Amino acid sequence: MRFFRPGAAASVALVALPVVALVQAAMWGAGDLWPHLVRHVLPQAAVETALLLAGVGAVVAGVGAGTAWLVSCYRFPGRRVLSWALILPLALPTYVSAYAWLDVMHPAGPVQSGLRALLGLTDPRDIPLPEMRSLGGCVLVMGSVLYPYAYLAARAAFDTQGADLLRAGRSLGAGGWRLLRSVGLPMAWPAIAAGTTLALLETLNDVGAAEFLGVRTLTVSVYVTWITRSSLEGAAQIALALLVLVGLLLALDGWARARARGGQAVREMVRPDLAPLPAGRGLLAALLCAVPAFLGFVVPGGYLLWAAWRRVAEFGLPPALGAWIANSVLLSAICTALVLPSALLLASNARGDGRPERRGVLDRALLRLSMFGYALPGGIAAVGMIVVLGAMDEMTEGLARWVPALSGTVGAVVLAYYVRFLAVPAAGLDAAYLRIQPQVDWSARSLGAGPWKTLTRIHLPQLLPALSASALLVFLDAMKELPATLLLRPFNRETLATALYAEAARGTYEEGAVAALALVVVSLPVIILLATGGRSRKTPSIRGAQRDPVGPAKEHSP
Amino acid sequence: MIRPRSALFALSLLLAPAAAQAAEVNLYTTREPGLLRPLTERFTAETGIQVNTVFVQGGLAERLAAEGSRSRADVAMVVDVGNLMELVDRDLAQPVRSGVLEGAIPANLRDPQGRWFALSTRARAIYASRERIPEAEAAKLTYEDLTDPRFKGRVCIRSGQHPYNTALFSHLIIEHGEPWLRDYLTKLKANLARRAAGGDREVARDIMAGICDVGVANTYYAGLMLSGRGGDEQKRWGEAVRVVLPANETAVNLTGAVVTRHAPNRAEAQRLLEFMVSPEAQTVYANANFENPVRPGTPTNPIVEGFGSLAPRDVSMPEVAARRTAVSRIVDEVGFDR
Numbered sequence: 001m002r003f004f005r006p007g008a009a010a011s012v013a014l015v016a017l018p019v020v021a022l023v024q025a026a027m028w029g030a031g032d033l034w035p036h037l038v039r040h041v042l043p044q045a046a047v048e049t050a051l052l053l054a055g056v057g058a059v060v061a062g063v064g065a066g067t068a069w070l071v072s073c074y075r076f077p078g079r080r081v082l083s084w085a086l087i088l089p090l091a092l093p094t095y096v097s098a099y100a101w102l103d104v105m106h107p108a109g110p111v112q113s114g115l116r117a118l119l120g121l122t123d124p125r126d127i128p129l130p131e132m133r134s135l136g137g138c139v140l141v142m143g144s145v146l147y148p149y150a151y152l153a154a155r156a157a158f159d160t161q162g163a164d165l166l167r168a169g170r171s172l173g174a175g176g177w178r179l180l181r182s183v184g185l186p187m188a189w190p191a192i193a194a195g196t197t198l199a200l201l202e203t204l205n206d207v208g209a210a211e212f213l214g215v216r217t218l219t220v221s222v223y224v225t226w227i228t229r230s231s232l233e234g235a236a237q238i239a240l241a242l243l244v245l246v247g248l249l250l251a252l253d254g255w256a257r258a259r260a261r262g263g264q265a266v267r268e269m270v271r272p273d274l275a276p277l278p279a280g281r282g283l284l285a286a287l288l289c290a291v292p293a294f295l296g297f298v299v300p301g302g303y304l305l306w307a308a309w310r311r312v313a314e315f316g317l318p319p320a321l322g323a324w325i326a327n328s329v330l331l332s333a334i335c336t337a338l339v340l341p342s343a344l345l346l347a348s349n350a351r352g353d354g355r356p357e358r359r360g361v362l363d364r365a366l367l368r369l370s371m372f373g374y375a376l377p378g379g380i381a382a383v384g385m386i387v388v389l390g391a392m393d394e395m396t397e398g399l400a401r402w403v404p405a406l407s408g409t410v411g412a413v414v415l416a417y418y419v420r421f422l423a424v425p426a427a428g429l430d431a432a433y434l435r436i437q438p439q440v441d442w443s444a445r446s447l448g449a450g451p452w453k454t455l456t457r458i459h460l461p462q463l464l465p466a467l468s469a470s471a472l473l474v475f476l477d478a479m480k481e482l483p484a485t486l487l488l489r490p491f492n493r494e495t496l497a498t499a500l501y502a503e504a505a506r507g508t509y510e511e512g513a514v515a516a517l518a519l520v521v522v523s524l525p526v527i528i529l530l531a532t533g534g535r536s537r538k539t540p541s542i543r544g545a546q547r548d549p550v551g552p553a554k555e556h557s558p
Numbered sequence: 559m560i561r562p563r564s565a566l567f568a569l570s571l572l573l574a575p576a577a578a579q580a581a582e583v584n585l586y587t588t589r590e591p592g593l594l595r596p597l598t599e600r601f602t603a604e605t606g607i608q609v610n611t612v613f614v615q616g617g618l619a620e621r622l623a624a625e626g627s628r629s630r631a632d633v634a635m636v637v638d639v640g641n642l643m644e645l646v647d648r649d650l651a652q653p654v655r656s657g658v659l660e661g662a663i664p665a666n667l668r669d670p671q672g673r674w675f676a677l678s679t680r681a682r683a684i685y686a687s688r689e690r691i692p693e694a695e696a697a698k699l700t701y702e703d704l705t706d707p708r709f710k711g712r713v714c715i716r717s718g719q720h721p722y723n724t725a726l727f728s729h730l731i732i733e734h735g736e737p738w739l740r741d742y743l744t745k746l747k748a749n750l751a752r753r754a755a756g757g758d759r760e761v762a763r764d765i766m767a768g769i770c771d772v773g774v775a776n777t778y779y780a781g782l783m784l785s786g787r788g789g790d791e792q793k794r795w796g797e798a799v800r801v802v803l804p805a806n807e808t809a810v811n812l813t814g815a816v817v818t819r820h821a822p823n824r825a826e827a828q829r830l831l832e833f834m835v836s837p838e839a840q841t842v843y844a845n846a847n848f849e850n851p852v853r854p855g856t857p858t859n860p861i862v863e864g865f866g867s868l869a870p871r872d873v874s875m876p877e878v879a880a881r882r883t884a885v886s887r888i889v890d891e892v893g894f895d896r
Contacts, residue, residue, distance in 0.1 A: 036887055036890065036891075040890040040891050040893070041890050044893070044896055102756070102760075106763065106767060107764075107767035107768060107769060108763055108766055108767040108791075108795070112767075123768060131752060131753075133752060133753050133755050133756065134753070211717070211755070212755065212756060212757075213755060214717070214752075214753035214754065214755025214756070214895070216895055216896065223616065224719045224886070226616065227616045227721070228640075228719045228720075228721065228724055228882065228886045229883060229886050229887075230640075230644060230882075230883060232620065310789060314789070379616055379617060382617065383617055383620050386617070386620055386621050386624040386625075387620070387624050389624065390623075390624030390625055390626060390628075391624075393625065393626075393628045394626060394627075394628070397627070397628060405625070405628045405630075407621070407624065407625045407628065407629070408612070408621075408625065408629075408630060486613075486614060486615060487614055487615075487616075487617045487620075487621060488621075489612060490612065491584060491610035491611060491612050491630075492610050492611060492612070493612075494591075494613075498613070501615075502590050502591055502592065502613055503590070503592070505590055505615060511592075511788075
């Protein structure tokens, strides 16, 4: 009956490995740090974390859904360019963006110097611009880099299921806000929630940007406890407590999706008609879409270009640049190839036979558990992984001649990536599955197709857009991955991210600009694929869904 | 089909352990590889021993501990006395007896049992604005002065939890005790011009930009900036500050190394350490990163020379490391980073 459950369970078991190691580490600790942490650290850190999550969440959901709505439903100047420019921030790691923004906005940087020159001022204290090293600055940096998660998800939702409903809404006289509020948002809500959840998990995971901008989040506390207080036990304890918060986030996400259960099945994959906008409003729409791309990509990307150009002009290209690129691309590709099949198993397993009320609690839980790896602070997850690998190597020590140690190999890095990034395609495929009507499954079954055949012949073609989008997202995430790569990689092997960090660690982060820029440049083709992937979907590729075997998709109240 | 095969080939290249070398030494380091490369290249040229490096930050000790007896690491090289002592305290280092090392490194900068060795030192200096702090006033500045009400809203410093700062505060706690440090940090916090965040170089840049007038940062950042190696812009940051080494009481931190407990190439590891304290290598330390060599008689870089003569506080380095937990607790208690 449960055809996919063993595979799904095995995938989750891999993700659970470092968590188990951390639980063990947490239990070594007597917990004597807690009175201190509870009194002086955690309350403030919890407040900062909550504010950061709320801020980033609002920015990501608002900007992502808003721009997706405009691009999917309206015709305005620059729409085509903006439709993919809005994804570009995905190429930038948050910590790089934080460095860049601080430099750009610094009193000694171009913006303030320019303003002073313009206004004829000399004292930097005369221009009271808001400080980047603050919660607000951090929300700006993270929000502007992470909103594409929600944008992509919302666009997929509008583009694959919106046409009919929107046409109906428009014919009934709804327009603008009303159409968005009563048709667009309810329809795309699960997708927006899924995208925002990923962005929030990434926010929770971040240390580099938050620490650099002076925001003391719970995750920063985990690191300080580990590194400065020399207490891995304490760090593991906080990290595990954080996982409870993650559980909460995921539950919220599940609730959001459950709320929007009815009526979101794919009827036809036809994009909505683009409504023309009058000139003034058209320009406003273009401006609204240009601002996020400008803040998220043009500012930090432009800064990198300038810094890298100055470096290269003076010192030439780093001789190892080619090797860094090759290592980054190869590792990310291997990771993507491993993660996708597992995610497909997990999502299929969680779907069951398609009827929401028949979905097993266990199978839903497996899917949710697979996301924990994404939410654990990367460095802490990597330490958990190191402990696991060490234990495995110890077990095989007697067989050292035949079984090479796993620690310090590429295999270790790949395993860590798997644990970290399984969540990305799992969430994406789960959302995509919601859009396939259960009737499709029943018809397939009644015609004699087993679960495997249903998956490969019926579901897979319909999941293809989500699958390729997930693959590209995982690839981009893996390209940017830093803490696990840094801790686990073999000798003499650098990726773009570690090479760039090696400079940043010394405080000479402009020397890392070339590697950072290369990271962006190598990611660009992937992003363009991600952006244009939708374009070829104009004609429905799945005849089964088109023909609607069970009849027109009206309200199917199960 | 060729494609799957060539992919497999690439994979096997990646997965295969490094080809067996005649002689090699494996190095885990928290020192930036760009900094070490000139040294390791010379070492290989001189000895024929290949150096394999992996640059790690947080977690070097965890990786060594987890790998246990199957670890391939021979030498662990770290920044900050706290990180160095952690390797010793967790029993990840083994004792080394070497006349060369003992002859080159002063006794207070190495373990009597030979489990750790300092390779360079760095001073935690006070940066003062050349423009806004008169030279006479700047020259007399001490760490204690930074809490003076006259500096209200004029001080910049990075996170109080950063190892460079916990080491500095450990020096102060050894001299003055815990209640004093609590009071000190409270007052210092009250004098800050901005959140305690960012890095040491931001202190110089913020002083240049007028955000603050004094700050705390390591000497070598000023050396790097003034050398012009980071470009003209950074040179201006460096020129905006006067680097002050508090007389007779400068807090000094160190970089150092251990031979790991399970080092498979122990002899090569020892040779690498011995090379690192040779006059030649110590000169590279001084000139490539503007640190202070440990080997007596090695000249410091002229730029660093210009900061004045270094008179370190007379403290035991392991004790500085031992105090950092207490310091870190107090930093939290006074809400220094908030």
